[in-house]
Amino acid sequence: MSKANSKTSSRYPQSLDLKHGKVEMAHGAGGKAMAQLIEQLFVEAFDNPMLRAQNDQASLDLSLAGVPFERIVMATDSHVISPIFFPGGDIGALSVHGTVNDVVLSGAKALYLSAGFILEEGYPLADLKRIVESMAAAAREAEVAIVTGDTKVVEKGSGDGVFINTTGVGVLPSGLSLSADQVRVGDKVLVSGTLGDHGVAIMSLRENLTFETTIESDSQSLHSLTAMMVEQVPEIRCMRDPTRGGLAATLNEIAGQAGVGIELDEEQIPVRPQVAAACEFLGLDPLYVANEGKLVAFCPPQQADQLLALMREHPQGQEAAIVGEVIEDPNAFVQLRTSFGGVRMVDWISGEQLPRIC
Amino acid sequence: MSKANSKTSSRYPQSLDLKHGKVEMAHGAGGKAMAQLIEQLFVEAFDNPMLRAQNDQASLDLSLAGVPFERIVMATDSHVISPIFFPGGDIGALSVHGTVNDVVLSGAKALYLSAGFILEEGYPLADLKRIVESMAAAAREAEVAIVTGDTKVVEKGSGDGVFINTTGVGVLPSGLSLSADQVRVGDKVLVSGTLGDHGVAIMSLRENLTFETTIESDSQSLHSLTAMMVEQVPEIRCMRDPTRGGLAATLNEIAGQAGVGIELDEEQIPVRPQVAAACEFLGLDPLYVANEGKLVAFCPPQQADQLLALMREHPQGQEAAIVGEVIEDPNAFVQLRTSFGGVRMVDWISGEQLPRIC
Numbered sequence: 001m002s003k004a005n006s007k008t009s010s011r012y013p014q015s016l017d018l019k020h021g022k023v024e025m026a027h028g029a030g031g032k033a034m035a036q037l038i039e040q041l042f043v044e045a046f047d048n049p050m051l052r053a054q055n056d057q058a059s060l061d062l063s064l065a066g067v068p069f070e071r072i073v074m075a076t077d078s079h080v081i082s083p084i085f086f087p088g089g090d091i092g093a094l095s096v097h098g099t100v101n102d103v104v105l106s107g108a109k110a111l112y113l114s115a116g117f118i119l120e121e122g123y124p125l126a127d128l129k130r131i132v133e134s135m136a137a138a139a140r141e142a143e144v145a146i147v148t149g150d151t152k153v154v155e156k157g158s159g160d161g162v163f164i165n166t167t168g169v170g171v172l173p174s175g176l177s178l179s180a181d182q183v184r185v186g187d188k189v190l191v192s193g194t195l196g197d198h199g200v201a202i203m204s205l206r207e208n209l210t211f212e213t214t215i216e217s218d219s220q221s222l223h224s225l226t227a228m229m230v231e232q233v234p235e236i237r238c239m240r241d242p243t244r245g246g247l248a249a250t251l252n253e254i255a256g257q258a259g260v261g262i263e264l265d266e267e268q269i270p271v272r273p274q275v276a277a278a279c280e281f282l283g284l285d286p287l288y289v290a291n292e293g294k295l296v297a298f299c300p301p302q303q304a305d306q307l308l309a310l311m312r313e314h315p316q317g318q319e320a321a322i323v324g325e326v327i328e329d330p331n332a333f334v335q336l337r338t339s340f341g342g343v344r345m346v347d348w349i350s351g352e353q354l355p356r357i358c
Numbered sequence: 359m360s361k362a363n364s365k366t367s368s369r370y371p372q373s374l375d376l377k378h379g380k381v382e383m384a385h386g387a388g389g390k391a392m393a394q395l396i397e398q399l400f401v402e403a404f405d406n407p408m409l410r411a412q413n414d415q416a417s418l419d420l421s422l423a424g425v426p427f428e429r430i431v432m433a434t435d436s437h438v439i440s441p442i443f444f445p446g447g448d449i450g451a452l453s454v455h456g457t458v459n460d461v462v463l464s465g466a467k468a469l470y471l472s473a474g475f476i477l478e479e480g481y482p483l484a485d486l487k488r489i490v491e492s493m494a495a496a497a498r499e500a501e502v503a504i505v506t507g508d509t510k511v512v513e514k515g516s517g518d519g520v521f522i523n524t525t526g527v528g529v530l531p532s533g534l535s536l537s538a539d540q541v542r543v544g545d546k547v548l549v550s551g552t553l554g555d556h557g558v559a560i561m562s563l564r565e566n567l568t569f570e571t572t573i574e575s576d577s578q579s580l581h582s583l584t585a586m587m588v589e590q591v592p593e594i595r596c597m598r599d600p601t602r603g604g605l606a607a608t609l610n611e612i613a614g615q616a617g618v619g620i621e622l623d624e625e626q627i628p629v630r631p632q633v634a635a636a637c638e639f640l641g642l643d644p645l646y647v648a649n650e651g652k653l654v655a656f657c658p659p660q661q662a663d664q665l666l667a668l669m670r671e672h673p674q675g676q677e678a679a680i681v682g683e684v685i686e687d688p689n690a691f692v693q694l695r696t697s698f699g700g701v702r703m704v705d706w707i708s709g710e711q712l713p714r715i716c
Contacts, residue, residue, distance in 0.1 A: 030602025031707035055537055056460040057433035075415035076472035078523055080510045102414040114434035116523045152438045160516035165474045167525035179413055244388025349389035
């Protein structure tokens with residue numbers, strides 16, 4: 001406990017019961033109970049001087065990034081995943097991974113996160129503590145500081161446990177400008193590893209499916225992988241994480257933005273046999289299932305083999321593969337060459353597939 | 359409609375019914391329905407090149423601020439106000455005002471906002487459109503761009519209409535460093551106008567109270583007022599907006615952070631007669647009621663009269679007042695000299711006062 005904490009702890013009439021207590025409306029009302037929750041749970045876990053200053057905003061030094069930059073990047077994600085705890089992660093770690101990945105996939109170095117909590121009255125404080133500690137650990141691992149936050153409480157029945165918004169800021173090294181509209185015909189499409197792990201882990205849990213070994217979410221921060229990639233292969237056009245809607249949605253978005261077609265090779269797309277089996281059982285297509293720790297990258301054909309080799313050297317890219325290429329197509333269709341030699345369209349899903357997957 | 363929109367609108371099989379449609383789970387699922395909602399509602403309303411690039415993050419040029427700076431500031435707020443529409447505003451405008459104010463009260467120039475929506479299945483799209491257009495208008499007025507966003511949908515009964523997180527980034531002009539711990543004994547405490555308007559407007563609506571004239575929320579962005587204040591009186595120690603928990607909570611926070619006491623003069627505290635009457639009726643104390651367009655500022659006694667005069671010249675500071683001063687007090691108590699000559703403690707509220715007020 002820091003001195004600041006012990007000095008002010010006498011201000012609170014009751015101790016915060018992080019073992020058996022529950023979230024109360026007072027924890028969001030701006031009074032002592034909220035201040036106590038913030039100080040004894042959030043500041044304690046996320047500890048850093050910017051947060052500890054406890055102004056209503058954080059004042060941030062971008063030069064700490066140690067890289068020359070002209071632009072910053074900003075990304076936001078609200079997390080409403082259900083269930084809140086799952087094999088391979090929880091909403092806390094996920095809320096850090098999701099936003100860090102959105103920042104670093106631009107080629108930026110992620111520096112700072114904000115955290116906004118919407119808590120449902122009655123939620124166990126012990127579970128909230130687990131979530132917050134998981135966020136703190138994920139932030140340390142991703143080398144970002146959680147510098148400012150907000151806590152709201154809604155009545156029982158007006159929320160669902162815990163929703164977390166994280167917003168991230170990073171700096172973009174000078175000279176880098178990755179964007180979907182830079183993708184060109186002939187570019188190769190790479191993925192960093194197996195697809196569908198996150199979505200299938202969540203769906204298996206919801207459906208009470210059990211397998212010989214538990215399918216775990218791939219939820220992880222890709223900051224070191226992306227940093228290495230853009231440093232070694234600055235020709236990369238664009239990177240993105242295939243989250244909601246899976247690889248299919250991500251590729252359709254990029255194809256539309258770049259005004260090109262994409263042809264995938266089914267045989268090259270890495271999917272764990274167990275995930276493939278679960279998908280078959282659940283009636284899902286791994287191409288449409290969310291990932292939370294994978295990336296898709298587009299690069300000119302000349303650099304593709306070098307990039308693939310580099311990615312495979314990284315622990316997060318051991319199963320990386322070149323899965324397709326960019327073709328000319330005014331309709332901006334994504335197509336799949338199947339293992340049987342046919343070609344089928346990989347359209348966007350039109351309706352609901354996997355609700356509350358992140 | 360821009361060319362980009364008309365080019366891609368044929369991608370959607372159905373038109374988005376912004377008059378009679380409702381939020382569906384598919385609007386958060388990462389497929390076509392989500393893309394359509396983002397493109398035809400959010401991007402349309404918030405229109406700017408950074409958002410229109412529709413990458414998963416926005417790439418931002420801080421030099422556009424036109425001021426020399428060393429640090430950026432970042433602030434976040436999730437908004438869960440109920441009811442969503444109220445006299446003087448709605449959750450959309452409020453979500454811009456709240457975060458812009460947290461940024462500019464540091465003395466910073468606010469530049470960019472992110473917007474994260476958590477929508478409840480079944481919420482009317484027409485109401486969502488009103489909210490989004492209100493956000494867009496508030497952002498234009500505050501001279502900030504909404505540059506990146508996120509949309510999640512939860513099942514009916516797992517949310518409550520619309521929750522909005524906004525996170526703001528601004529640049530802090532070189533040389534400025536306002537912070538609660540810079541407050542000193544002898545400093546004067548100023549407020550920019552009448553207290554309690556927002557909270558009383560919301561509570562009156564909830565309780566179905568009617569008065570001769572409707573009490574309106576003071577929800578507004580204070581960017582031009584704060585810019586003028588720090589430019590003309592750089593000696594200002596600290597500014598903050600007395601939102602949840604009202605002036606009482608804000609002053610107790612600052613007193614604790616600075617390790618000083620604060621003495622208020624009840625006669626100087628501006629409260630509309632109608633708000634005072636409603637507070638009496640509702641059993642509320644205006645000192646504890648949330649404001650969403652007011653600030654409290656601390657400055658050395660030598661600059662107090664100059665600062666007060668300046669604030670009164672600004673449309674948002676016409677009813678500004680010097681309401682108290684900083685005194686020595688190792689207990690960091692906030693006290694009030696009453697109109698009757700007595701002194702009473704202005705403690706933080708310990709329990710719930712006004713739930714979901716912002």
